[in-house]
Amino acid sequence: MARAHNFCSGPCILPTAVLDELAAELPDFGDSGMSLIEMSHRDPVYDRVHHETLDRLRRLCHVPDDVDVLLLQGGATLQFAMVAMNLLVDDRPGVYSVSGSWGKKALADAAKIGRTAVAWDGADGGFTAMPTADQLDLPSDARYLHVTSNETIGGIRIPEFYDVDVPQVIDMSSDYLTRAIPWDAVDVVYGGAQKNLGPAGLAVVFVRRSVLDEIPDTVPSYLSYATHAGADSLANTPPVFAIWATGKVLAWIEDQGGVPAMEKRAADRSAMIYRAIDGSEGFYRNPVAVADRSHTNIVFRLATEDLEAAFLAEAGEAGLVNLKGHRSVGGIRASVYNALPDESVQVLVEHMASFAAANS
Numbered sequence: 201m202a203r204a205h206n207f208c209s210g211p212c213i214l215p216t217a218v219l220d221e222l223a224a225e226l227p228d229f230g231d232s233g234m235s236l237i238e239m240s241h242r243d244p245v246y247d248r249v250h251h252e253t254l255d256r257l258r259r260l261c262h263v264p265d266d267v268d269v270l271l272l273q274g275g276a277t278l279q280f281a282m283v284a285m286n287l288l289v290d291d292r293p294g295v296y297s298v299s300g301s302w303g304k305k306a307l308a309d310a311a312k313i314g315r316t317a318v319a320w321d322g323a324d325g326g327f328t329a330m331p332t333a334d335q336l337d338l339p340s341d342a343r344y345l346h347v348t349s350n351e352t353i354g355g356i357r358i359p360e361f362y363d364v365d366v367p368q369v370i371d372m373s374s375d376y377l378t379r380a381i382p383w384d385a386v387d388v389v390y391g392g393a394q395k396n397l398g399p400a401g402l403a404v405v406f407v408r409r410s411v412l413d414e415i416p417d418t419v420p421s422y423l424s425y426a427t428h429a430g431a432d433s434l435a436n437t438p439p440v441f442a443i444w445a446t447g448k449v450l451a452w453i454e455d456q457g458g459v460p461a462m463e464k465r466a467a468d469r470s471a472m473i474y475r476a477i478d479g480s481e482g483f484y485r486n487p488v489a490v491a492d493r494s495h496t497n498i499v500f501r502l503a504t505e506d507l508e509a510a511f512l513a514e515a516g517e518a519g520l521v522n523l524k525g526h527r528s529v530g531g532i533r534a535s536v537y538n539a540l541p542d543e544s545v546q547v548l549v550e551h552m553a554s555f556a557a558a559n560s
């Protein structure tokens with residue numbers, strides 16, 4: 201079967217080796233006479249898979265001992281609310297850097313739950329740059345600063361994580377395991393798995409243990425981080441398929457050289473696409489401040505929407521799919537997550553060159 205060059209922003213392409221293993225193991229897991237997804241999540245066979253995924257996350261991300269790893273459902277979206285429910289426990293505000301659509305949504309949900317404030321808002325600049333630390337307006341009583349390390353729609357990233365006096369909450373949905381986590385600076389890090397880690401259905405959440413002691417009893421049990429931390433993320437039925445598959449992707453990442461290798465890959469591959477944009481004499485345009493260009497979601501425009509439609513149609517003929525920009529902004533977006541083969545990026549830049557030559 202020919203695999204598509206799949207630039208989907210999520211759910212995303214997974215390593216072919218992982219899909220093959222899943223297919224082979226699916227009907228009969230470890231001679232149990234059933235698949236893993238038909239088995240009790242209390243079965244020792246599943247328990248081993250579950251803890252392997254947790255252990256791999258700890259190892260690959262160098263998670264400190266005072267941080268818990270949680271495997272939850274509800275995607276990153278549920279974390280917009282859970283962060284506020286678990287951390288906004290007194291009158292101190294959660295402070296948000298609104299760097300794009302996702303930061304905006306995180307703030308909107310938190311504001312329904314507790315006191316919030318805006319540290320910075322990039323709407324006037326069309327969300328084309330991240331703030332520097334000294335542009336952030338942080339009230340002295342801030343409980344946390346919420347940042348989105350990579351805005352998946354706008355194609356911007358925080359180049360260096362902030363060094364500020366307030367604990368940070370970081371949404372790393374679209375650059376998980378493509379860069380190191382700044383552990384000293386954070387209380388919570390979260391993201392959906394379906395971009396760099398595995399299939400949809402799982403959110404990976406890291407929570408500093410000191411947060412757990414502060415959570416009010418009024419928080420419903422599934423929504424309290426303490427519930428999951430106290431039960432190794434087995435308080436209720438977990439998303440077993442997503443956890444199993446994610447464990448396999450994590451093993452694959454380990455084999456490739458871990459996060460440093462993924463970080464280098466993301467930098468190199470995004471640079472290839474930015475070179476194709478910058479070298480096109482204006483045929484392709486990337487609106488983002490150069491220092492803040494995303495390493496995982498590369499956005500660009502052509503002169504007209506008709507030309508963009510033709511670009512996408514011809515890309516599809518070359519097997520390059522899911523390159524359409526987010527419906528809220530249009531244009532083109534290439535999502536270059538961990539599992540995308542290098543060859544796909546090569547085919548994309550070749551398509552960009554030949555399309556520009558034929559249409560300039």
Ligand SMILES: Cc1ncc(COP(=O)(O)O)c(C=O)c1O
Pocket residue numbers: 210274275276277278302348350351352353371372373374391392393
């Ligand atoms: C940065 C960011 N945050 C949050 C979300 C929402 O994630 P989910 O679909 O897992 O709820 C997304 C989804 O694309 C995202 O890119």
